Amino acid sequence: MESHADDIDFAMAAEEEKKLRHDVMAHVHTFAHCCPTAAPIIHLGATSCYVGDNTDLIMLRDGFDILLPKLARVIDRLASFAEKYAHLPTLGFTHYQPAQLTTVGKRACLWLQDLTMDMRNLQRARDDIRFRGVKGTTGTQASFLQLFQGEHDKVEDLDRMVTEMAGFKKAYLVTGQTYSRKVDIDSLTVLASLGASIHKICTDIRLLANLKEIEEPFEKEQIGSSAMPYKRNPMRAERCCSLARHLMALVSDPLQTCAVQWLERTLDDSANR
Secondary structure: OHHOOOOHHHHHHHHHHHOOOHHHHHHHHHHHHHOHHHHOOOOOOOOHHHHHHHHHHHHHHHHHHHHHHHHHHHHHHHHHHHHHHHEEEEEEEOOOEEEEEHHHHHHHHHHHHHHHHHHHHHHHHHHHEOOOOOOOOOOOOOHHHHOOOOHHHHHHHHHHHHHHHOOOOEEEEOOOOOOOOOOHHHHHHHHHHHHHHHHHHHHHHHHHHHHOOOOOOOOOOOOOOOOOOOOOHHHHHHHHHHHHHHOOOOOOHHHHHHHOOOOOOHHOOOOOO
16 A cells, blocks of 8 residues: 555546545545555545545645745735835825825834734644544544454554644544534634735725825836726736635635534535535
């Protein structure tokens, strides 16, 4: 099995899924084709969520690990911008009407504060993620307990070893067939909150671009509009707002998924996730 771990025949898996109508078992059968002597034990004691949910938790953790340093870099660069223009006066706006003076750097600090709060929330959500681990079909570990002939300590050792191999320090103490979908809510909520910050920042930039106070970089041969090439549209900020709006809209989905997770598990949470 170890020697064939990377020999994944995706075409065969796709054909198997057409026949079996089961994604995980399609890959189990495909893997069994590579190592037939191991076929009887490849999925022994496990369930689809043992594969899928544990993988999702790894992906969530690794996704946060990609995002956090990128956000830190944005904060660092924005902090330099705020410091550079800390004393440059500019007109403040409330209700988008002229108000008292502020400075360009002070306004940037409004954005910075929101992003540092997002950084804190993202780090907390990342650190709170645990592994589902070896919990069996309904979270009781019964199938693994049977394999180990009732020796509960061995099941606990297996759970700990698999959790550590996946790079986690802790596993959830209690699961059904799945890990609690509250984890997805926690993850999407902080991402949606980041989206709100990005949308606010980029909306401010779009408004200030109209006033010619701040502009995006404009390349030498860039065309602002197919009909009006002289325009300097804040397209980067507009794209950020568009993507941020989509990100904010995603949070309602895990709320619904968690709410309708009947008893130990229902299947209707799979497709939309």
